[in-house]
Structures are given as structure tokens and as C-alpha cells.
Amino acid sequence: MILRPGFHSGAETFTMERFIQKGPAHWIINPKLTGGKEIPAIANENILKTITDRVIEQASNTANAEGVESVVLNPDAHEGYGAPIGCVVVTSKTLMPGPVGFDISCSMSFLQTNLEPAEVQDRRVRRTLIQEIEKRIALGAGSKPAPLQKRVSRNDFNEIIARGAEATDLLRRFEVDLTWGQNLERKWLEADPSVISSRAIDRGFDQIGSLGGGNHFIEMETSEIVDPELARHFGITPHVVLISHCGSRGFGHQIATEFFRQLEHEFKSKGKAFPGNDRELVFCYRDTEIGERYWKSVGCGANFAIVNHLFINTALRDALRTLFPEVQCHLVYLISHNLVQPEILGRQTKFIHRKGATRALPPGHPLMQGTKFESTGHPALVPGSAAAGSTLFVADKNSYLTHHSVNHGAGRAMGRNQARRVLIQKEVDEQMDRNDVLFNSRHYPIDESPAAYKNYEDVINSILEARLARIVSRHRPLMVLKGND
DNA sequence: ATGTTC
Numbered sequence: 440m441i442l443r444p445g446f447h448s449g450a451e452t453f454t455m456e457r458f459i460q461k462g463p464a465h466w467i468i469n470p471k472l473t474g475g476k477e478i479p480a481i482a483n484e485n486i487l488k489t490i491t492d493r494v495i496e497q498a499s500n501t502a503n504a505e506g507v508e509s510v511v512l513n514p515d516a517h518e519g520y521g522a523p524i525g526c527v528v529v530t531s532k533t534l535m536p537g538p539v540g541f542d543i544s545c546s547m548s549f550l551q552t553n554l555e556p557a558e559v560q561d562r563r564v565r566r567t568l569i570q571e572i573e574k575r576i577a578l579g580a581g582s583k584p585a586p587l588q589k590r591v592s593r594n595d596f597n598e599i600i601a602r603g604a605e606a607t608d609l610l611r612r613f614e615v616d617l618t619w620g621q622n623l624e625r626k627w628l629e630a631d632p633s634v635i636s637s638r639a640i641d642r643g644f645d646q647i648g649s650l651g652g653g654n655h656f657i658e659m660e661t662s663e664i665v666d667p668e669l670a671r672h673f674g675i676t677p678h679v680v681l682i683s684h685c686g687s688r689g690f691g692h693q694i695a696t697e698f699f700r701q702l703e704h705e706f707k708s709k710g711k712a713f714p715g716n717d718r719e720l721v722f723c724y725r726d727t728e729i730g731e732r733y734w735k736s737v738g739c740g741a742n743f744a745i746v747n748h749l750f751i752n753t754a755l756r757d758a759l760r761t762l763f764p765e766v767q768c769h770l771v772y773l774i775s776h777n778l779v780q781p782e783i784l785g786r787q788t789k790f791i792h793r794k795g796a797t798r799a800l801p802p803g804h805p806l807m808q809g810t811k812f813e814s815t816g817h818p819a820l821v822p823g824s825a826a827a828g829s830t831l832f833v834a835d836k837n838s839y840l841t842h843h844s845v846n847h848g849a850g851r852a853m854g855r856n857q858a859r860r861v862l863i864q865k866e867v868d869e870q871m872d873r874n875d876v877l878f879n880s881r882h883y884p885i886d887e888s889p890a891a892y893k894n895y896e897d898v899i900n901s902i903l904e905a906r907l908a909r910i911v912s913r914h915r916p917l918m919v920l921k922g923n924d
Numbered sequence: 925a926t927g928t929t930c
Contacts (some may be wrong), residue, residue, distance in 0.1 A: 520925095542925040581927055642927075653925055692926045700930085777925085 457495065458487055464904035465840060468495055468512075476502040479840060480512040481905045485897040489852060490516055494523045500715025501526070504722060506533030508789070511841045513796055514901035515850025515893065521719030524795035524851075527844045531789055534733050535722040536702065538792035540777040541695040543740030545686030547797070547820045547847070548623075548748050548773040549831065550755060552766055554679040556661045556917075564762065565659070565877045565918045571761050572657065572920055573879060575754035579922030580652040582645035582689075587613060587750045596644050600690075601632050603742030604749065615749045616756070619770035621811075623745060630738030636697060643690025643743055648750035650685050652922030654848070654887060657683045657755065660828055660914035669833055669911045672811070673818050674769050680914060681755050681768075682829055684822060685748060686777065691740040698733050705729070725790070741778060748773055771831075772818040774798060776847035782806065784842060796844040797821060799908050801834040804843070819908060823849045823895035825876055825883070828915040830899055832908035845908050852893045855886035862888050877918040884921055 458466040458480065466487065468478040478498050480490055494516050501522045502510040509529040516525035521537030528538035559565055577583040590613065591599070598606045604620045611617060632640075650657065662677050664670045687694075702721035706713060714720040723730045756768045779792045783805050799819040800807055807813045815833060822829040832845055853861070867888040871878055885891075902908050 540925070545925070580925095651925075655925085686925070689926065696926085 458490075462905070464901045468498065473499040474503050476510070478502055478510050478512065480516070481841060481901055481907060482514050483897055483901045483904055485894065486514045486901050489850070489893055491518065493518045496715070497521065497523045498526065500717055500720055501528055501538060504535070504714030504720055506530045506722060506724075509842065511844070513841060513844065513846035514898045515795060515846035515848050517851045519794065521717055522794055525846055526794050527796050527842050528792040528794070529784065529789050529842060530792070531787070532724055532726070533722045534725050534730055534779060534790060535720065535792055536695055536698045536733065537719045537721070538794045539695070539737065539779050540794050541692050542686035542777055543691030543695055543737055544744035544775045545684070545777040546744055546748055546773055546775040547822060548683050548752055549771040549818065549820050550681040550752050551674055551676060551769045551771050552679050552681065552759065553676070554759070554763060554766060556679055558763070559659065559679055559917060562877060567762060568659070568758060569877060569879045569918060569920060571758035572755060575758055576657070576751055577646075577649035578879070578920060579650075583649070584645050585648050585754070587648040587754060588645060591644070591647055593644070596640065596647065597632050599647065599746045600635065600739040600742050601630055603630065603745045606746070610746070610749065613750065613753065615753045616768070616770070619749065619752065622770050623773035624775070629735055630742050631735035632739055634732045634735045635694065635739050639690055639693035639697070642693045643688060646688040646690065647743065647747055648754065649688060649747070650683070650751065650920070650922055651688050655685045655922060656825070657681065657751070657920040658825070658829070659917045661917060663913045663915075665910045665912055669815060672815055673771055673911065675771060675831065675912050679917070681752075682820065682822065682914070683748065683751055683755070685744075685751060687740045687744040687747065690743045694736045694740050698729075698736070701729060737779060741775065744775065745773065772820065774817070774820065791842055793844055795847040796841070797847045798843060799832060799834040799838050799845045800843050801838050818911065819845050821845055821848065821899075821902070823898070824889035824892045825878070825887070825916055825919045826870060826874055826889035827895035828913065830913050831911045832902065833911055835906045835909045837906040838908060840905065841907060845902055846898060849892040849895045849898050851891060853891050855891075858886040858888060858891040862890055874916070876916045879920040880923045884923060887921060
């Protein structure tokens with residue numbers, strides 16, 4: 440049992456169990472801390488220590504919001520705005536912009552190549568590849584139109600946010616490999632550009648095909664196959680892979696900002712209290728005018744993010760081709776971890792909000808019917824850090840505990856300001872050097888240092904011990920590109 | 925996450 444020292448209640452001070460164990464790496468937050476709500480947390484004992492009082496408070500605030508039926512914390516849980524990052528929130532009638540996040544449909548993608556690790560071992564080869572990628576993909580905050588973006592017209596942009604990966608003629612024109620579309624989730628919400636503000640379109644227009652900053656990244660990694668049968672089924676081989684993390688840039692941010700503002704105004708004008716007195720926990724009913732607009736808007740954000748990611752993968756393929764003209768690339772999967780989607784839970788369709796949570800649907804799930812993942816479940820990629828690399832999972836028998844989700848990463852162990860205070864730049868850079876991981880800047884962003892994240896092995900072990908998911912393959916970094924904000 | 929403060 441984990442004790443919470445110095446818990447204050449009125450005049451007395453006592454210790455209280457913060458978590459109660461339900462199974463291997465499976466706990467609930469003590470209902471006395473959550474107004475009686477049962478909030479599961481997936482964590483081994485080391486990870487449990489990273490679930491701070493503030494995360495518990497945010498999880499409790501979210502669970503007690505009108506319309507919320509379930510909140511679950513994954514091992515990467517850490518403080519967010521409104522709801523913690525690394526959580527799943529289930530509703531039936533309400534939609535919540537907080538448990539989706541500002542970066543609507545932020546996603547991971549996994550591009551399998553047929554390059555041998557030996558072919559990119561030479562540092563000069565990797566250095567050249569970094570330069571070729573930088574020529575094709577804008578990195579960092581703001582708008583720095585890249586070659587692919589410059590070919591996008593206003594009409595193209597409208598089609599991108601309306602149809603996403605189903606805009607096949609457009610994608611063909613941009614030389615996106617259309618076979619990649621089979622391995623991503625294209626049936627999104629009912630996207631409708633007519634509800635999107637001109638400001639959101641203006642912000643997004645210059646940014647399609649760009650990476651962004653913060654924790655977004657592109658990494659080249661080696662592969663180690665753990666489950667040969669599943670790896671073969673997914674198309675994963677022991678060759679070099681390119682994984683990337685990016686979202687909907689200023690477009691999704693603007694959409695989210697507008698809904699937070701509108702809903703805050705609506706709550707205030709009706710004299711309605713914010714859940715947990717936190718304005719970032721505002722919500723709306725799906726069957727209202729604003730609910731309808733949010734639904735259609737999130738669809739547009741998801742479509743932007745998908746095409747953004749397809750453009751990035753196309754640019755990565757083209758960068759590889761400059762050195763390896765015959766290289767073959769196959770998109771294994773592209774999956775969002777910031778989204779609300781309708782999914783069947785039990786017998787009913789619910790709104791599953793994943794905020795920094797990766798969907799991991801099991802074999803036989805209705806949404807997998809007719810796909811190559813029907814008999815296996817789909818791949819769920821969990822990046823760790825530029826030192827730890829990443830792991831590709833598939834759902835295991837207990838994935839129902841998290842409504843079929845795993846964490847979206849290692850999760851921050853310290854805030855960005857704290858990281859800048861306590862970490863030493865020279866040591867961060869030297870660690871990358873020791874690991875022979877090349878990066879695209881003079882200094883690795885210190886607030887993105889592996890040391891700023893939770894221990895990846897503990898995070899992975901939490902997933903495995905809880906039997907949420909099992910490992911298909913593991914990947915170690917060779918080089919990383921980040922926006923230098 | 926983000927033209928990092930309506």
C-alpha cells in the first residue's frame with residue numbers, strides 16, 4: 440500500500456492510502472480522494488509514485504463532471520490542463536474539449552523501410568539524411584512553408600480537412616503512396632469545413648506537412664522483432680524504421696481554443712459552475728448546436744492531422760530516396776492519441792476521449808472488421824524517449840481495463856521549467872553522443888531530454904504486468920529531428 | 925500542444 444504522508448483534513452493530520460491494489464499493476468485511486476468515484480490507474484510500484492496529488496485531483500475533477508462515466512489513468516499520466524495527460528474519459532452524451540486536448544488528433548506513425556541498419560551506420564550518411572529531411576519538412580513552431588505545402592491551394596486545404604485520407608485524387612497528386620491509407624483510421628467523425636473559422640484555416644493553411652515543436656519528433660530507429668508471427672502479419676521486418684509524432688498544429692489549436700472560450704462563456708452566462716472549478720473541464724452535450732459544431736470540427740482537425748502525417752511520411756520517403764533510390768517504404772500504422780471517437784463499449788456506443796492515450800483494439804473488435812487487423816488487433820506504438828526508443832504493442836487480454844488503450848509515451852517526469860533548472864545541457868548532449876544518436880541541432884532541447892521523462896522500462900513493465908498489451912517489436916534510436924523552439 | 929497572454 441502506498442501511503443500519503445501528511446494528508447490534511449480539518450484539524451487532524453493523518454495518513455491515507457492513496458491507491459488500493461486490484462491486480463498486477465492495476466490500482467484504483469482511493470475513492471475517499473475522488474468523491475467516491477472508482478478511478479483505475481495502471482502502474483507498477485515505481486510508476487505509482489509518479490502519480491502526483493495534482494494528477495489525482497485532475498482525475499477526480501474529471502470523473503465528477505456531469506456526464507462522465509469513467510476515467511482511467513495510464514502509466515504515463517501527468518498533469519495536463521483540466522484532465523491529466525495519459526487518461527481515457529468515457530461519456531455517452533457529452534463532449535469535452537479538455538480530455539481531447541489542444542493538439543487535436545496528435546498522432547504517431549510507423550514507416551517500415553527495407554534498409555539494413557548497416558546502410559545507415561555511417562554518421563555521414565545519417566547527417567546527410569537529417570539535412571535532406573530538413574529540406575522537406577518544416578520543424579518547430581510557427582509557419583515555415585515546406586515544398587509540399589507550397590503546392591497546396593485553398594481548395595486543396597478545404598478538401599484535406601473535409602475528407603482526410605479519403606481525398607485519394609489529391610493524395611495521388613502529392614505522390615502519397617495510396618496503399619498507406621489502408622493502415623490508418625480513415626473513417627473519422629463527420630468532418631464539415633463549413634463550421635471552421637477563417638482564423639483556424641489561416642493558421643493551418645501554411646502548416647500542412649510540418650512537424651511542430653515541443654515533444655513532436657521524427658526518429659530513425661533499428662528494429663528488434665519480439666513476436667515474429669505478429670510482426671510478419673503487420674509487415675514489420677528487422678530493418679530501419681522511421682517513426683514520427685505530430686498533430687494538427689495551429690489549426691487544431693485554434694479550433695480547441697475557440698471551443699474552450701465559447702463553452703466558458705456559455706457556462707458563465709448560465710451561471711453554471713465549472714467541474715472542479717476548472718474552466719478547462721467545460722463540456723457540451725453532443726445533441727446541441729455547439730456539440731454538433733465541436734463534433735464536425737474535431738473531424739476536420741483529425742483529417743488535417745492525418746494528411747499532415749501522410750505528407751510528412753511522403754517527405755521522409757523522398758529524403759531517403761536521395762541516398763537510396765530503390766528504397767521501399769510501407770506505412771505500418773498511423774494512430775491518434777488525442778481524440779474523441781465513438782466506440783462500442785459493452786453493448787452501447789460511447790464517446791471515448793483519449794488524451795495522450797493510444798487506442799489498442801483487441802482481435803474481433805467491431806471496428807476492426809474487414810481490416811487486416813481483425814484477427815490480431817491493430818498495432819499500438821508507444822514511443823519512449825530519444826534514449827530509450829520505442830515499442831510496438833498489440834492489445835492483450837486485459838485491455839478492457841483501459842477501454843482498449845495504452846499510454847501514448849513515457850510521460851513527463853518533470854515540467855519543462857523544472858527540466859531547464861535541474862538538467863545540465865552538456866550532460867544531455869553527451870548522453871546522446873554516447874548512445875550514437877545524431878540530432879538536428881547544436882544542443883538537444885533540454886526540456887525534451889530523456890531525463891525529463893518517466894523511466895521507460897517501468898512504463899513498459901506496467902503495461903506488461905497489467906496485461907494491457909504485449910510487445911511485437913522494440914526499436915532503438917539512430918537519429919532524431921526536433922523543432923528547436 | 926500553441927503566431928507560448930483575450
